[in-house]
Amino acid sequence: MTFDKDFLRDNDLGLLLLRLMTGGLMLFHGIHKLLYGVSAIEGMLAGIGLPGFIAYFSLAAELAASLLIVVGAWTRVAAAVMVGNMAVAILMAHLGDIFSVDPMTGGWAIELPMLYLLGAAVLCLTGGGKYALTKGHITD
Incomplete structure (x- = not known):
């Protein structure tokens, strides 16, 4: 039996x-919002003078964009939606923590939302990548 060293250098497997x-773990956040509602986000929006219905865009982004990313359908567009969603989440819920370190872990206080945003x-x-449903197009 031989070991294929190129398996360890498979960019497409890395993208999968x-x-x-990115999509799979964010999907849990979307499912939570679907099951338990978006009232917490509506409250934050109301606190800054914005209409509460905007919270449903977060729900849609976390469900639809996450699913599209997981299956690799219109990955670039879905990922751009997730970047926007995470940027708004950071600005709304974590703005005061951007330059903070979590005293319990020593990690950056906003590392989880930044992992989603950067991913x-x-x-x-x-x-x-190659293992996506849509590939080779500008919007893959």
Whole structure:
């Protein structure tokens, strides 16, 4: 039995794992909002003078964009939606923590939302890869 060293250098497999991580883990947030509502986000929006219905865009982004990223359909567009969603989430819920370190872990206080944002940003630049449903197009 021989070991294929190129398996460890498979960019397309790496993009699949990035899609599964970014979209798959964000999907849990969307499902939570679907099951339990978006009232917390509506409250934050009301607190800054914006209409509460905007919270449903977050729900849609976290469900639809996440699913599209996982299956690799219109990956660049879905990832751009996720980048926007995460940028708004950081500005609304984590603005005061941008220059903070979590005293319990020593990590950046906004590392989780930034992991989603940056993972999606990479997918905007790369597309979904060979193991995506749509590939080879400007919007893959």
